[in-house]
Amino acid sequence: MYTTKITGLGSFVPEQIVTNDDLAKIMDTNDAWIQERTGIKERRHIKKGDGNSTATMGAEAAKIAIERAGLTPDDIDMIIFATLSPDMYFPGCGVQVQELLGMKTIPALDVRNQCSGFIYGVSVADQFIKTGMYTNIVVIGSENHSGGLDMTTRGRSVSVIFGDGAGAAVLTRNETATQGILSTHLHSEGSYAKELSLMGPSTGHWVPELIAEDPKEEIPYFPYMNGQLVFKNAVVRFSEAINEGLQANGLEASAIDMLIPHQANLRIAQFIQKKFGLSDDQVFNNIQKYGNTTAASIPIALTEAWEAGKIKEGDLVVLAAFGSGFTWGSAMIEW
Numbered sequence: 001m002y003t004t005k006i007t008g009l010g011s012f013v014p015e016q017i018v019t020n021d022d023l024a025k026i027m028d029t030n031d032a033w034i035q036e037r038t039g040i041k042e043r044r045h046i047k048k049g050d051g052n053s054t055a056t057m058g059a060e061a062a063k064i065a066i067e068r069a070g071l072t073p074d075d076i077d078m079i080i081f082a083t084l085s086p087d088m089y090f091p092g093c094g095v096q097v098q099e100l101l102g103m104k105t106i107p108a109l110d111v112r113n114q115c116s117g118f119i120y121g122v123s124v125a126d127q128f129i130k131t132g133m134y135t136n137i138v139v140i141g142s143e144n145h146s147g148g149l150d151m152t153t154r155g156r157s158v159s160v161i162f163g164d165g166a167g168a169a170v171l172t173r174n175e176t177a178t179q180g181i182l183s184t185h186l187h188s189e190g191s192y193a194k195e196l197s198l199m200g201p202s203t204g205h206w207v208p209e210l211i212a213e214d215p216k217e218e219i220p221y222f223p224y225m226n227g228q229l230v231f232k233n234a235v236v237r238f239s240e241a242i243n244e245g246l247q248a249n250g251l252e253a254s255a256i257d258m259l260i261p262h263q264a265n266l267r268i269a270q271f272i273q274k275k276f277g278l279s280d281d282q283v284f285n286n287i288q289k290y291g292n293t294t295a296a297s298i299p300i301a302l303t304e305a306w307e308a309g310k311i312k313e314g315d316l317v318v319l320a321a322f323g324s325g326f327t328w329g330s331a332m333i334e335w
């Protein structure tokens with residue numbers, strides 16, 4: 001068996017910054033509420049006509065990650081693309097990246113695990129690389145939330161939280177060293193599927209049905225989140241996923257050099273930090289700048305932490321996520 005190493009990281013966010021005050025101009029919300037409850041100060045939104053989409057942002061992030069890995073798109077053996085906001089209902093964004101980056105006819109796999117999508121993608125890539133089937137895989141997380149949010153007061157509890165952007169990592173076979181991905185841990189609990197969901201358009205809510213239902217009170221074409229229930233489950237599952245990773249590797253929390261939690265809510269990240277007794281230097285957050293970018297949040301944060309020199313060779317880096325599904329998981333990496 002081989003091991004898998006992250007050899008390149010990249011991120012891309014659209015230029016348009018939307019502050020809390022900007023949102024307060026179009027819905028009944030305010031900067032104090034948003035910052036107090038979530039830690040978010042601003043987020044990025046695609047501007048209609050700026051040329052960005054989930055697939056193009058993912059391709060841009062991937063391009064940077066591939067270059068930083070010292071590779072070209074021709075060296076990549078597989079694309080794994082995690083998103084809940086694909087450009088098209090089908091096919092998935094992975095094939096668009098294959099086309100946009102002019103790659104060979106390599107496999108492209110789309111992952112639909114929302115906030116945990118990047119960790120699921122990393123885990124899948126790790127299995128393909130460990131067993132020797134592929135050498136270089138690019139794992140992408142990208143989201144275009146802004147176009148699909150209810151930007152009125154009715155949707156404020158969800159729409160102030162989410163932002164657009166993309167991140168990517170190149171995972172590469174490690175021929176000799178043992179360092180790299182130590183283990184990944186994945187979970188799901190479908191009984192909570194509707195608690196954080198977008199019901200339609202889908203085969204359960206086709207467009208003609210939605211039009212016929214409109215303007216009913218229940219609007220299944222905007223995301224729904226039972227915020228408090230999600231919050232309560234998040235703090236428990238984040239902790240479990242991190243503990244599972246530590247136990248699997250015989251490690252204590254004090255061994256963590258850098259925890260990159262999915263950027264769902266600064267309060268959740270701070271709770272986890274305190275629970276595991278980690279210092280500010282051991283946890284990286286950037287939700288303040290980008291809001292919750294779902295599948296993109298971990299690769300964007302990981303890229304920024306690495307760019308800031310906060311991740312060094314030999315560090316124990318822990319990725320952890322929880323979100324819609326519910327799904328959750330962790331990845332333990334010796335950098």
Ligand code: UT7
Nearest residue numbers: 029030033037115156157160227228230231234264265323
């Ligand atoms: O990434 C996937 C995982 N996601 C998460 O982990 C998110 C978990 N949940 C949360 O982060 C929090 O539940 C939220 C940030 C979404 C909401 O915070 P909360 O403290 O749970 O607030 P709440 O939903 O209980 O709402 C409290 C009040 C309500 O008013 P009343 O009923 O007390 O009068 C809301 O109507 O705040 C009101 N409210 C707002 N006020 C101003 C809700 N949204 C807003 C808003 N601006 N944007």
